[in-house]
Amino acid sequence: MPNRKVVQPITLSVIKTACSNCNLQEICLPLGLTHEEVEKLDEMVSARRRLKRGEHLYRAGEAFSAIYAVRSGFFKTDVLLEDGREQVTGFQMTGELLGLDGISTEIHSCNSVALEDSEVCTIPFSHLEGLSREIQTLQHHFHKVMSREIVRDHGVMMLLGTMRAEERLAAFLLNLSQRFTARGYSPAEFYLRMTREEIGSYLGLKLETVSRAFSRFQEEGLIAVQQKHVRILNTPGLKRLMNHHTRE
Amino acid sequence: MPNRKVVQPITLSVIKTACSNCNLQEICLPLGLTHEEVEKLDEMVSARRRLKRGEHLYRAGEAFSAIYAVRSGFFKTDVLLEDGREQVTGFQMTGELLGLDGISTEIHSCNSVALEDSEVCTIPFSHLEGLSREIQTLQHHFHKVMSREIVRDHGVMMLLGTMRAEERLAAFLLNLSQRFTARGYSPAEFYLRMTREEIGSYLGLKLETVSRAFSRFQEEGLIAVQQKHVRILNTPGLKRLMNHHTRE
DNA sequence: TGCACACGTTGACTTGGATCAAAGGGGCTC
DNA sequence: GAGCCCCTTTGATCCAAGTCAACGTGTGCA
Numbered sequence: 001m002p003n004r005k006v007v008q009p010i011t012l013s014v015i016k017t018a019c020s021n022c023n024l025q026e027i028c029l030p031l032g033l034t035h036e037e038v039e040k041l042d043e044m045v046s047a048r049r050r051l052k053r054g055e056h057l058y059r060a061g062e063a064f065s066a067i068y069a070v071r072s073g074f075f076k077t078d079v080l081l082e083d084g085r086e087q088v089t090g091f092q093m094t095g096e097l098l099g100l101d102g103i104s105t106e107i108h109s110c111n112s113v114a115l116e117d118s119e120v121c122t123i124p125f126s127h128l129e130g131l132s133r134e135i136q137t138l139q140h141h142f143h144k145v146m147s148r149e150i151v152r153d154h155g156v157m158m159l160l161g162t163m164r165a166e167e168r169l170a171a172f173l174l175n176l177s178q179r180f181t182a183r184g185y186s187p188a189e190f191y192l193r194m195t196r197e198e199i200g201s202y203l204g205l206k207l208e209t210v211s212r213a214f215s216r217f218q219e220e221g222l223i224a225v226q227q228k229h230v231r232i233l234n235t236p237g238l239k240r241l242m243n244h245h246t247r248e
Numbered sequence: 249m250p251n252r253k254v255v256q257p258i259t260l261s262v263i264k265t266a267c268s269n270c271n272l273q274e275i276c277l278p279l280g281l282t283h284e285e286v287e288k289l290d291e292m293v294s295a296r297r298r299l300k301r302g303e304h305l306y307r308a309g310e311a312f313s314a315i316y317a318v319r320s321g322f323f324k325t326d327v328l329l330e331d332g333r334e335q336v337t338g339f340q341m342t343g344e345l346l347g348l349d350g351i352s353t354e355i356h357s358c359n360s361v362a363l364e365d366s367e368v369c370t371i372p373f374s375h376l377e378g379l380s381r382e383i384q385t386l387q388h389h390f391h392k393v394m395s396r397e398i399v400r401d402h403g404v405m406m407l408l409g410t411m412r413a414e415e416r417l418a419a420f421l422l423n424l425s426q427r428f429t430a431r432g433y434s435p436a437e438f439y440l441r442m443t444r445e446e447i448g449s450y451l452g453l454k455l456e457t458v459s460r461a462f463s464r465f466q467e468e469g470l471i472a473v474q475q476k477h478v479r480i481l482n483t484p485g486l487k488r489l490m491n492h493h494t495r496e
Numbered sequence: 497t498g499c500a501c502a503c504g505t506t507g508a509c510t511t512g513g514a515t516c517a518a519a520g521g522g523g524c525t526c
Numbered sequence: 527g528a529g530c531c532c533c534t535t536t537g538a539t540c541c542a543a544g545t546c547a548a549c550g551t552g553t554g555c556a
Contacts, residue, residue: 123259129384140375148353149350158333161335161408203409208544211505413513453516456513459534503544504550506550508546508547510546513540517539524532525529525530
């Protein structure tokens with residue numbers, strides 16, 4: 001599946017989104033709100049937007065005005081250096097928020113790209129702040145989401161700063177597994193939506209190194225991989241690999 | 249100066265802090281607030297706390313209840329892996345906030361250590377959320393601060409994921425310089441408050457590599473270093489080193 | 497249906513930074 | 527103000543991951 005060129009202009013669906021009918025309430029912004037409060041959220045979440053695989057949700061440098069909740073699909077965010085080097089800063093799945101990077105300067109500081117055909121809910125940020133001033137639970141939950149992002153980033157820094165290639169990949173697979181589980185999917189079997197190069201960029205490795213690590217895991221019976229299809233065969237083994245520094 | 253053992257119990261000063269008298273208003277939480285609003289902040293910022301060099305402000309695993317603004321001094325935050333590996337996740341100076349990591353789970357996820365004798369203002373988080381619901385400017389500024397932390401973390405991920413040792417050190421020195429400048433200090437001359445090992449941990453390098461990179465910069469006339477004293481002699485040179493990948 | 501072409505795997509070789517080791521310098525502490 | 531300990535520097539060697547290259551493979555479009 002090659003990256004398609006954008007086939008049609010960005011389609012801003014006018015279909016009203018309704019958090020109150022959404023099956024992602026338990027992992028998305030409405031978490032912990034009463035029924036009445038969720039209905040207030042409904043008014044705020046202005047529209048859904050569909051994106052084709054390869055399409056940008058936003059780009060670094062664009063004005064920030066809203067955050068987005070992934071309704072379906074899969075995204076990556078990345079930052080670019082002038083000389084062309086790319087760092088993938090995260091992969092986002094259903095129920096996760098995108099665009100938090102734009103709040104600080106009101107200009108997006110990274111790119112957000114759909115890795116498969118996807119749909120997001122647009123949440124105008126000024127509305128979110130307004131409603132947060134009314135609904136304490138929403139305010140607190142939003143703060144938790146931002147803080148969770150900071151904690152996640154620290155985890156990635158730990159990974160990039162101290163772990164060896166195979167530890168990094170093990171951590172990555174376990175993290176995906178755990179997030180799929182939270183969404184009701186199999187913890188042990190899933191399709192990767194990103195290329196080896198994107199995984200490598202996220203993990204601070206070259207694609208060849210990622211590929212070799214996959215092969216090694218397979219040889220050792222930890223996983224079964226075929227292209228983008230991954231089956232985890234030995235979760236404890238992967239965990240052990242992640243935490244026990246072989247040297248010293 | 250060896251790390252002193254804690255000589256005396258934690259001293260919770262009862263001296264009332266007053267944002268309205270503080271010369272850090274322009275870079276700290278009160279940014280953009282009216283005089284009346286800053287006085288409301290005064291009531292909230294409950295107390296200052298003094299820390300000796302080497303003392304922990306909080307530790308991973310402890311209950312979270314407040315965030316802290318650095319009033320004077322210098323801090324590092326770090327995360328530890330079970331096997332003892334450490335990653336320094338940041339260095340905080342005057343006017344910067346500490347403790348944002350604790351919001352998500354209400355348990356701190358990292359350690360915060362004073363790298364010199366320091367003083368912080370304690371801001372009970374529930375009070376901050378309360379006042380944020382009243383004062384829109386404060387709410388928005390707080391969101392910006394959290395978002396800025398996320399953007400900063402992405403920058404570190406880029407550094408750890410794609411840069412070579414000397415690029416990392418150059419980026420680090422330029423970042424310090426810029427932050428000292430924002431605080432009215434010399435952009436070109438400063439004392440490092442952290443060891444080579446701590447710099448290395450932050451940059452994903454070993455202390456020997458950091459030391460060698462310092463020596464190399466000195467040979468090339470980019471900086472003058474003696475122990476913890478650094479003078480930047482050629483800022484554009486450092487910037488060039490940071491952005492222009494030598495290979496390909 | 498078949499043919500590109502992007503993606504993935506594997507092998508051979510190189511290299512930047514880690515590791516190991518040893519010696520010098522500064523500033524607390526006694 | 528002497529001594530010690532930690533921090534830093536520098537050198538020699540090693541190795542994990544990067545680089546370069548060539549060959550499979552699957553899938554989306556003509």
